[in-house]
Structure formats: C-alpha cells, structure tokens
Amino acid sequence: MKSEVLVEFERESLGHGDRIVLSDLSLTLRAGERIALLGESGAGKSTLLGVLRQRLGRQAAWCPQHHGLVGPLSVYLNIYMARLDQHSALANLWNLARPLPRAWQEVAELCKPLGLEGLMKRSVSQLSGGQRQRVAIGRALYQQRDIFLGDEPVASVDPHQALSLLELIEQRHQGSVIALHQRELALTHFDRVWGIAEGRMVIDAPSASLSLADLDTLYPSATPSFADASSIAEQEHAGDQDAPEVALPCHRGRQ
Numbered sequence: 001m002k003s004e005v006l007v008e009f010e011r012e013s014l015g016h017g018d019r020i021v022l023s024d025l026s027l028t029l030r031a032g033e034r035i036a037l038l039g040e041s042g043a044g045k046s047t048l049l050g051v052l053r054q055r056l057g058r059q060a061a062w063c064p065q066h067h068g069l070v071g072p073l074s075v076y077l078n079i080y081m082a083r084l085d086q087h088s089a090l091a092n093l094w095n096l097a098r099p100l101p102r103a104w105q106e107v108a109e110l111c112k113p114l115g116l117e118g119l120m121k122r123s124v125s126q127l128s129g130g131q132r133q134r135v136a137i138g139r140a141l142y143q144q145r146d147i148f149l150g151d152e153p154v155a156s157v158d159p160h161q162a163l164s165l166l167e168l169i170e171q172r173h174q175g176s177v178i179a180l181h182q183r184e185l186a187l188t189h190f191d192r193v194w195g196i197a198e199g200r201m202v203i204d205a206p207s208a209s210l211s212l213a214d215l216d217t218l219y220p221s222a223t224p225s226f227a228d229a230s231s232i233a234e235q236e237h238a239g240d241q242d243a244p245e246v247a248l249p250c251h252r253g254r255q
C-alpha cells in the first residue's frame with residue numbers, strides 16, 4: 001500500500017513572477033520518503049523547495065541555504081528562535097536576557113549531537129562556516145516538524161560530518177527533501193532522487209535504480225571531454241614539471 005500523498009504537482013510551472021524556472025512539473029511527495037534533490041547551480045532547487053515549504057506549511061522544518069542566522073546573537077538564541085511562536089512574549093523577552101533553564105537544557109541536548117555543546121554562548125558571527133551550518137540545522141531540528149526541507153544543509157561540512165548530520169536529520173523526521181551536490185550521498189542515504197536539468201525534472205526515481213553516471217547527466221557543464229581536459233591541462237601547466245594532474249569532474253561516476 002502506498003503512503004499518504006503530502007504534495008502533488010500536476011503539469012505545473014514554477015518560477016518567480018513572470019520568470020518560469022521549472023516547466024510541466026508532475027511530482028508527488030509521499031509521507032516517509034527521503035528525497036535527494038540534485039541539479040546544477042541555478043537549476044531551480046531552491047525554487048522547488050520554496051514551493052514545497054509553502055504547501056507543507058507547519059508540517060515542514062526549514063533549513064535555508066544561507067542559514068538565516070542572526071550574527072550578533074548566541075548559538076543558543078539562534079536555535080531557540082525556531083520556537084518563538086510556542087512561548088509567551090514574556091518568556092521570549094526573558095530568554096533574550098537570561099536563558100530559561102528548561103529551554104537551555106532542550107537546546108543543549110540538541111547541540112550535543114551537532115558538536116556545538118561548548119559553543120552555546122558564543123555569538124554566531126564568531127563561528128566557522130561549518131559551525132554556522134550546524135547551528136542552522138539545529139534551528140530546523142528544534143522546530144520539531146515531520147518533514148525536513150534543507151537547501152544544501154551539508155554543503156559546508158566535511159564528508160564525515162555530512163553523513164552524521166544526515167543521519168541525525170533522518171532520525172528526527174519522518175521524511176525529508178534535501179538539496180545537495182554529493183552524488184554518492186544521494187544514492188546511499190536517500191530513498192529517491194529528484195534531478196533537475198534545463199528547466200525540467202528529468203530524474204524522479206528510486207535511488208537504488210540509479211548510478212553515478214545517471215546523476216552526472218544533471219551536470220553537463222561539468223563534463224568536458226577527456227580531449228578538452230587534457231588540452232586545458234597542457235595549456236595551464238606548460239613548462240611546469242611538478243604541476244598536479246587535472247582532476248576530471250565527476251570522474252568516479254563514469255562507467
């Protein structure tokens with residue numbers, strides 16, 4: 001039996017004002033699905049996530065691409081802000097000046113698996129890019145919603161952290177739609193892949209049925225021919241005996 005349909009698009013066009021980004025979109029998001037959303041920069045991942053967020057409303061936790069954190073405020077307050085609407089105005093005001101013990105404890109428990117426990121009092125403007133990204137994930141987790149929507153939430157962390165963050169997100173949500181560029185993770189840690197290219201959803205398939213080579217087709221501008229690549233290498237490293245070999249983009253996906 002198929003699970004409940006959460007969002008359905010039927011031959012729709014999505015975009016910004018008069019500008020259409022995705023045409024003729026037919027797509028179904030079902031309860032419990034973990035979806036990796038792939039596509040070149042500018043393909044329309046954020047555009048689709050924005051519409052999903054509108055349609056899912058309070059079912060969805062949101063982790064934006066540029067984090068949306070308030071630099072001068074502490075890690076604690078940035079995470080606490082995710083539930084401002086669940087507390088009274090007085091509690092919120094009090095918390096700005098002096099954290100309430102219960103809220104502090106809740107945020108501290110969340111900070112542990114994010115590796116932020118020693119940083120709760122530090123202002124976000126004093127954190128590294130990866131630490132900020134983990135605060136942004138923490139804020140989305142603190143919303144305690146069913147579905148996690150993330151716009152490249154593991155783009156600034158190392159591969160090991162990316163894995164453990166995805167696992168944490170998975171443990172705490174019934175489903176997710178996550179934009180990312182790590183094709184291996186898309187195949188190994190998600191049920192389904194949505195792939196956008198040239199204004200269309202060109203891949204909508206179980207990850208188990210896809211290969212890295214299939215995902216490479218989403219990045220045409222990152223796949224120069226071997227002849228082109230070696231000619232670039234020759235030009236760039238002419239006369240440079242110790243120059244490193246040019247790494248071909250996406251080479252592991254070729255079969």
Ligand SMILES: Nc1ncnc2c1ncn2[C@@H]1O[C@H](COP(=O)(O)OP(=O)(O)OP(=O)(O)O)[C@@H](O)[C@H]1O
Binds near residue numbers: 021040045
């Ligand atoms: N507010 C906006 N108004 C008009 N056009 C927009 C707006 N936001 C994005 N676009 C355009 O829509 C297209 C898709 O952008 P989008 O941000 O959805 O891509 P993306 O796949 O998320 O890219 P990236 O990986 O670089 O974040 C781009 O051509 C972009 O210039």
